[in-house]
Amino acid sequence: MIELTIDGKRVQARKGEHLLAIARREGVEIPTLCHHEAVEPSGACRMCMVEVTRPDWEGWSKLVTACNFPAEEDLIVRTRTDKVMQTRKEILELLIARTPGSQLIAEMAREYGLDHPTLTVGELSEKCILCDICTRVCQNLVTGAISRINRGVEKEVNTPFAEVSDVCIGCLACAKSCPTDAIEFKQVGLERTIWGRTFDLVPCTQCGAPTLPKEQAEWLSERTGMKVEEYFVCVKCKAAQTARTYENIAW
Amino acid sequence: MEKKLLHVYPQRCTACRNCEIACSFAHPIDGKAGVARIKAFGDKEGRVGHNQIVVCMQCEDAACVSACPANALWRNPDTGAIYLLEERCIRCHSCVAACPFGNMRPQADEFPSKCDVCGGDPACVKFCPANALEYK
Numbered sequence: 001m002i003e004l005t006i007d008g009k010r011v012q013a014r015k016g017e018h019l020l021a022i023a024r025r026e027g028v029e030i031p032t033l034c035h036h037e038a039v040e041p042s043g044a045c046r047m048c049m050v051e052v053t054r055p056d057w058e059g060w061s062k063l064v065t066a067c068n069f070p071a072e073e074d075l076i077v078r079t080r081t082d083k084v085m086q087t088r089k090e091i092l093e094l095l096i097a098r099t100p101g102s103q104l105i106a107e108m109a110r111e112y113g114l115d116h117p118t119l120t121v122g123e124l125s126e127k128c129i130l131c132d133i134c135t136r137v138c139q140n141l142v143t144g145a146i147s148r149i150n151r152g153v154e155k156e157v158n159t160p161f162a163e164v165s166d167v168c169i170g171c172l173a174c175a176k177s178c179p180t181d182a183i184e185f186k187q188v189g190l191e192r193t194i195w196g197r198t199f200d201l202v203p204c205t206q207c208g209a210p211t212l213p214k215e216q217a218e219w220l221s222e223r224t225g226m227k228v229e230e231y232f233v234c235v236k237c238k239a240a241q242t243a244r245t246y247e248n249i250a251w
Numbered sequence: 252m253e254k255k256l257l258h259v260y261p262q263r264c265t266a267c268r269n270c271e272i273a274c275s276f277a278h279p280i281d282g283k284a285g286v287a288r289i290k291a292f293g294d295k296e297g298r299v300g301h302n303q304i305v306v307c308m309q310c311e312d313a314a315c316v317s318a319c320p321a322n323a324l325w326r327n328p329d330t331g332a333i334y335l336l337e338e339r340c341i342r343c344h345s346c347v348a349a350c351p352f353g354n355m356r357p358q359a360d361e362f363p364s365k366c367d368v369c370g371g372d373p374a375c376v377k378f379c380p381a382n383a384l385e386y387k
């Protein structure tokens with residue numbers, strides 16, 4: 001265990017623990033955009049900037065990203081200095097210029113006093129802040145169907161060569177974990193479309209309601225050893241089946 | 252210390268579904284009632300003592316836990332119940348597909364929901380007028 005200071009409060013932590021985790025445990029709020037507990041931090045969005053110094057730094061301080069900065073003994077962390085607030089504001093100014101379509105960014109920007117953003121470079125509908133949550137989630141936890149493609153201003157998240165992916169299993173984890181809802185998908189009846197590919201949702205073997213794409217069931221089956229068909233019963237029918245099983249058990 | 256368990260006594264259940272309502276309100280989404288994690292099934296023929304209560308059994312070797320790619324399902328060391336750590340969940344709904352008993356329930360754009368025995372003070376138990384649920 002080590003001791004450090006966050007906003008004037010002495011706190012304990014494990015050496016190397018990330019500042020964001022410590023701050024959250026202590027109830028200190030730090031805004032984040034690219035942070036997701038399920039994947040390693042990447043330091044992509046810069047919203048979590050805090051100012052750190054040490055007693056032996058003779059007054060010098062530096063800005064670091066709290067999400068991936070490791071704690072060390074006697075570190076002094078300040079989360080709301082003028083420098084921090086100004087930096088976050090500038091980051092939001094750039095983000096809002098890139099993503100005029102994102103409500104979340106607009107709201108955060110307003111919180112930092114940016115009521116009338118002056119700069120717009122992105123398309124008006126653009127929402128993606130390139131935080132990489134979706135790509136980290138897909139690559140580390142699912143099948144690795146999407147990544148960042150192209151460079152510079154052309155950079156975007158997509159399938160390789162923006163072609164229809166045969167690796168994607170249609171689980172929607174990318175879309176659902178996106179902080180700005182930038183990933184579009186559509187689900188109508190037994191069809192789900194994402195990244196340009198339409199998946200057939202297998203109808204429940206008992207009532208016909210949509211369950212999940214066959215591709216996701218196969219992927220799950222490989223990981224868990226359950227039979228693919230076992231996934232093709234909807235929740236309602238599974239619960240009803242459980243009730244019937246109970247009924248048949250002699251008490 | 253022995254861990255408490257949620258006991259169900261379907262013989263006593265009147266299928267009034269108070270437990271479902273209590274559960275919904277104990278797990279709200281944006282201030283509105285959430286999806287109930289417990290379900291009372293009234294007997295089709297209305298026979299007394301034949302209703303059924305379906306709720307997570309907190310399986311030892313749980314299908315939801317092994318299906319989750321994000322390690323978002325954890326066993327609470329205090330209650331022994333499995334709960335969903337929302338910060339880790341990527342909402343792939345694999346757990347919903349995996350639970351063979353229908354006890355992991357989807358909620359449209361939200362995190363799936365499952366019984367977490369309310370962290371050790373289950374609301375359903377308190378609201379069951381027929382004493383068909385006990386936590387002991």
Ligand code: SF4
Binds near residue numbers: 324335339346347
């Ligand atoms: S929906 Fe969440 S808890 Fe369920 S399997 Fe996916 S990541 Fe795990």
Ligand code: FES
Binds near residue numbers: 031033048
């Ligand atoms: S949350 Fe730390 S850089 Fe995005």
